[in-house]
Amino acid sequence: MIESISNLWSIPLLVIIPMLTAIIVNFLYDKAIKPIAISSAIIILIISIISPYGYHWFCGHPALNPETLTFTFNPNIFGYKLSLEFIFGPLQHIMIFISSLILLFCVILSTIGLTKHQGPYIALLFLLFMSSAIVIMVNDLYHLWIAVEIGSLIVVGIAAASGTSISHKAALKYGLFSAISGAGLAVSLALVLGLTGFSNISDAIMYLKQFGIGEMSTVLYIAFGFFVLSWMYAGGLAPIHPLKSEVYGASYPHGTALLQAQSKLMLVAIGIIMLRLFGMLPFVKEVMIFLSVITMMIGVIMALIQIDFRWIIAYLIISHSGFVTLGIGLGTQEGLIGGIFQAVNDIIYMTILLLCCEALFYFGGKTSTKEAYDIAKKSPFIATATILGAIAASGIPPFNGFQSEIILIQACLKEGLPEIAVLILMVSVTTFIALLRGIYRIFLKPPELQDQDNSNVDLPKVLIIGIIIFIILSIIIGIYPDIVLRFIIPVVKEVLSI
Amino acid sequence: MTSTETFYEKLKKWLDNFITGSGYTNITTGYITGELQFLVFIIILSVFFRLFSVPLAIILLIFITAFALYFAPVIKDVEKENMNDLNRVLYWMVIYFAIIIAITLWGG
Amino acid sequence: MEELKGKRGIIALIALIIITIGLLSSLEKLTGRVNPGISEVYNALAYLVAPNNLATWVYDWRGFDTLIETAVIYVGGLVSALVIGRGVVQMKKCKQESPVTSKPLEFRVESLTVILEYLGIPAAILLISYGIMIVTGSSTSGGGGFQCGVIMTSAYLLAAILYGKNNPIKFGKRFIIGIGAIGLGGYALLGLPGYLATGYWQYNIGADVWSLVPSILHTIFGDPFRLSLILKEGVFYSTPGIVPLINIAEAFNVIGAIGLIYFAFLYGWSDEGE
Numbered sequence: 017m018i019e020s021i022s023n024l025w026s027i028p029l030l031v032i033i034p035m036l037t038a039i040i041v042n043f044l045y046d047k048a049i050k051p052i053a054i055s056s057a058i059i060i061l062i063i064s065i066i067s068p069y070g071y072h073w074f075c076g077h078p079a080l081n082p083e084t085l086t087f088t089f090n091p092n093i094f095g096y097k098l099s100l101e102f103i104f105g106p107l108q109h110i111m112i113f114i115s116s117l118i119l120l121f122c123v124i125l126s127t128i129g130l131t132k133h134q135g136p137y138i139a140l141l142f143l144l145f146m147s148s149a150i151v152i153m154v155n156d157l158y159h160l161w162i163a164v165e166i167g168s169l170i171v172v173g174i175a176a177a178s179g180t181s182i183s184h185k186a187a188l189k190y191g192l193f194s195a196i197s198g199a200g201l202a203v204s205l206a207l208v209l210g211l212t213g214f215s216n217i218s219d220a221i222m223y224l225k226q227f228g229i230g231e232m233s234t235v236l237y238i239a240f241g242f243f244v245l246s247w248m249y250a251g252g253l254a255p256i257h258p259l260k261s262e263v264y265g266a267s268y269p270h271g272t273a274l275l276q277a278q279s280k281l282m283l284v285a286i287g288i289i290m291l292r293l294f295g296m297l298p299f300v301k302e303v304m305i306f307l308s309v310i311t312m313m314i315g316v317i318m319a320l321i322q323i324d325f326r327w328i329i330a331y332l333i334i335s336h337s338g339f340v341t342l343g344i345g346l347g348t349q350e351g352l353i354g355g356i357f358q359a360v361n362d363i364i365y366m367t368i369l370l371l372c373c374e375a376l377f378y379f380g381g382k383t384s385t386k387e388a389y390d391i392a393k394k395s396p397f398i399a400t401a402t403i404l405g406a407i408a409a410s411g412i413p414p415f416n417g418f419q420s421e422i423i424l425i426q427a428c429l430k431e432g433l434p435e436i437a438v439l440i441l442m443v444s445v446t447t448f449i450a451l452l453r454g455i456y457r458i459f460l461k462p463p464e465l466q467d468q469d470n471s472n473v474d475l476p477k478v479l480i481i482g483i484i485i486f487i488i489l490s491i492i493i494g495i496y497p498d499i500v501l502r503f504i505i506p507v508v509k510e511v512l513s514i
Numbered sequence: 515m516t517s518t519e520t521f522y523e524k525l526k527k528w529l530d531n532f533i534t535g536s537g538y539t540n541i542t543t544g545y546i547t548g549e550l551q552f553l554v555f556i557i558i559l560s561v562f563f564r565l566f567s568v569p570l571a572i573i574l575l576i577f578i579t580a581f582a583l584y585f586a587p588v589i590k591d592v593e594k595e596n597m598n599d600l601n602r603v604l605y606w607m608v609i610y611f612a613i614i615i616a617i618t619l620w621g622g
Numbered sequence: 623m624e625e626l627k628g629k630r631g632i633i634a635l636i637a638l639i640i641i642t643i644g645l646l647s648s649l650e651k652l653t654g655r656v657n658p659g660i661s662e663v664y665n666a667l668a669y670l671v672a673p674n675n676l677a678t679w680v681y682d683w684r685g686f687d688t689l690i691e692t693a694v695i696y697v698g699g700l701v702s703a704l705v706i707g708r709g710v711v712q713m714k715k716c717k718q719e720s721p722v723t724s725k726p727l728e729f730r731v732e733s734l735t736v737i738l739e740y741l742g743i744p745a746a747i748l749l750i751s752y753g754i755m756i757v758t759g760s761s762t763s764g765g766g767g768f769q770c771g772v773i774m775t776s777a778y779l780l781a782a783i784l785y786g787k788n789n790p791i792k793f794g795k796r797f798i799i800g801i802g803a804i805g806l807g808g809y810a811l812l813g814l815p816g817y818l819a820t821g822y823w824q825y826n827i828g829a830d831v832w833s834l835v836p837s838i839l840h841t842i843f844g845d846p847f848r849l850s851l852i853l854k855e856g857v858f859y860s861t862p863g864i865v866p867l868i869n870i871a872e873a874f875n876v877i878g879a880i881g882l883i884y885f886a887f888l889y890g891w892s893d894e895g896e
Contacts, residue, residue, distance in 0.1 A: 196607070300618065307610075320544045321541070435561050439555070
């Protein structure tokens with residue numbers, strides 16, 4: 017499936033272009049940002065669509081074949097890689113395509129809707145995309161750590177960019193925890209490196225397979241424990257969900273759309289790496305399932321008792337992250353397909369909801385459910401779109417959420433875990449209840465006071481186009497899930513064949 | 515007569531527990547749904563022990579249900595434990611981490 | 623700290639003990655059995671690039687890694703200044719709480735002793751020259767851009783603390799950000815020649831260890847940094863290629879990022895002026 021090129025042209029561009037754009041817009045600060053940022057986002061989107069599959073060995077160092085002691089640049093011949101290896105395969109293709117689509121809308125929306133001096137903010141959006149692209153493409157333990165590290169720092173920046181006291185607090189708390197989980201991941205990598213001597217993940221796994229671990233399994237277990245720590249942190253799983261949901265709620269909704277895409281990508285990427293590295297140890301999958309179930313339930317219960325629509329969505333994002341990790345934790349073919357597919361669907365329908373939430377800012381920015389605002393009368397389109405988003409999020413056909421949840425439920429039943437299947441159903445239903453509470457108060461209920469201004473609000477066309485595109489994507493994937501599944505299935509087969 | 519009254523009063527007291535400060539009806543509905551969800555959640559989790567032994571799961575199921583109903587409403591405590599307070603998150607993280615390490619190291 | 627008193631504190635302590643035992647037992651198992659793995663190959667080949675193994679590791683074998691790590695410092699500066707108030711954004715269409723900003727620090731430079739007043743400038747100048755010395759010798763010594771950047775910005779901090787806002791090293795806002803942009807942008811673009819010539823990003827075409835580029839490119843990028851090693855066995859020539867250039871870019875980036883942090887925290891941030 018993946019062709020044997022070790023110098024695929026598109027991989028460095030997907031990392032370097034966002035970085036250079038970030039540097040330029042950060043320097044320009046408030047002048048001429050719009051054309052540069054938008055054109056660069058479009059270029060990234062095009063690259064992510066047209067790129068072929070392959071590898072990139074940064075700095076151009078070959079692999080060493082341990083038997084013949086010869087160097088080779090051919091990735092098909094086995095060898096211990098001297099270079100830093102990135103992979104662009106089907107999984108990366110679909111994931112990076114969706115994140116770059118969200119990046120494009122995010123950038124346009126922030127250039128339209130925000131006050132000036134937005135250079136640093138747009139720089140952070142591009143860097144956020146860069147970090148998620150690195151996380152999903154990288155095949156190197158050490159580089160993974162750096163990507164998680166820079167990713168969490170950028171999340172802090174995006175949360176702090178709105179400058180309110182809530183967002184500052186959220187950013188500071190999340191930033192403090194990055195010290196713990198980043199150091200944890202570093203300890204984990206140190207242990208794996210000490211055990212195998214290879215920072216390339218495939219090489220490390222090959223070494224473990226070849227020579228076994230024997231009595232050194234203690235070391236691998238502790239490495240797994242620290243790895244889980246960073247997984248919980250990067251994806252916002254329980255018990256770090258209060259901090260992550262705070263970050264989601266305190267950022268601007270379009271920023272949250274990109275943030276949640278990044279965290280889903282991190283969950284998938286780190287989850288697959290954990291499955292590959294530690295999958296053969298007993299109790300590893302059980303730990304991953306345990307964390308997912310707790311996250312699913314706590315997230316959705318916390319969403320029920322929120323009084324702000326942004327916070328409801330924030331907790332639902334957390335809760336649905338549990339689906340993704342549950343699928344990966346099951347470790348079976350159906351489970352993995354369901355988990356990764358759920359990540360794709362989740363990014364799409366949560367983006368619909370978040371863009372609708374962004375529209376609320378144009379109606380005065382009130383997202384609390386304490387008062388009724390009767391938005392449906394002012395903008396029937398946004399109300400309809402939010403309800404469609406809620407339906408998609410609750411896994412009702414013909415939207416995309418249904419397709420992945422049914423795969424996950426089947427995977428659980430096949431594994432002999434009907435309780436988890438019941439929990440998935442419960443979470444889906446409760447998602448609908450939680451969202452409908454907010455939707456009813458904000459969109460449908462007539463206001464108690466009649467003296468509210470009824471002036472017409474012009475929503476940016478890009479926002480409407482964005483919502484429509486993501487709803488169409490949701491319906492298309494809901495009807496023809498093969499569009500996405502054909503990217504995911506080969507990857508899953510490859511992961512499980514190792 | 516008296517028994518219905520006490521039941522009504524009990525129910526009213528139970529509902530009052532949810533409301534702190536100014537009670538908005540939609541918050542109350544959220545809390546009650548959350549409470550029931552949490553109850554069902556721990557019941558289902560207790561069923562999980564059937565993987566070890568079925569009688570154990572039945573006993574646990576009965577006990578946990580009884581405890582949860584006795585201590586109801588627990589949703590306020592759940593909310594408190596899930597606050598964004600830094601020390602609380604740190605505490606729970608240490609507990610989770612220790613459980614993960616204990617299970618993987620000495621469970622296998 | 624209420625949460626960590628009483629029962630909870632004891633439980634947390636037990637949990638921490640479990641974690642410590644787990645970590646220590648794994649470290650104990652690993653003692654004396656650390657696998658060298660790929661690093662043996664790295665070390666065996668390192669002399670082909672730079673005389674100093676560390677420089678080869680950091681800027682050649684793992685050069686792209688170091689780029690993203692450098693970007694971490696850049697983002698650190700960016701985010702720190704953002705928290706102080708540089709580039710805080712608000713929605714145009716709705717009223718929000720006004721952004722949190724921090725006031726500049728108060729400087730009381732009049733209480734400076736005579737010794738500090740007269741020794742401050744020479745010390746800062748010496749620090750800056752030391753930084754330049756380190757960055758220029760980076761391909762032969764263990765030092766490099768990181769260290770140079772930190773030393774230079776410490777000179778800036780020293781001058782700012784001693785002489786206040788009108789200190790001798792008077793960096794402007796745009797100047798500092800520009801230096802950071804040149805640094806990180808320059809580092810990122812130094813990968814371009816290798817990418818265009820071989821398809822591998824950041825291939826060191828000056829050193830050309832794997833003979834992938836035509837000799838003319840090798841000469842252009844390699845010759846300016848050619849070193850002759852005079853040993854007992856004879857005189858050997860080697861060139862670190864783009865490693866010294868990367869080092870300089872790195873130094874610029876660190877000066878820009880840490881300088882921006884110092885600037886923002888010392889003087890606060892206002893969008894007026896300059």
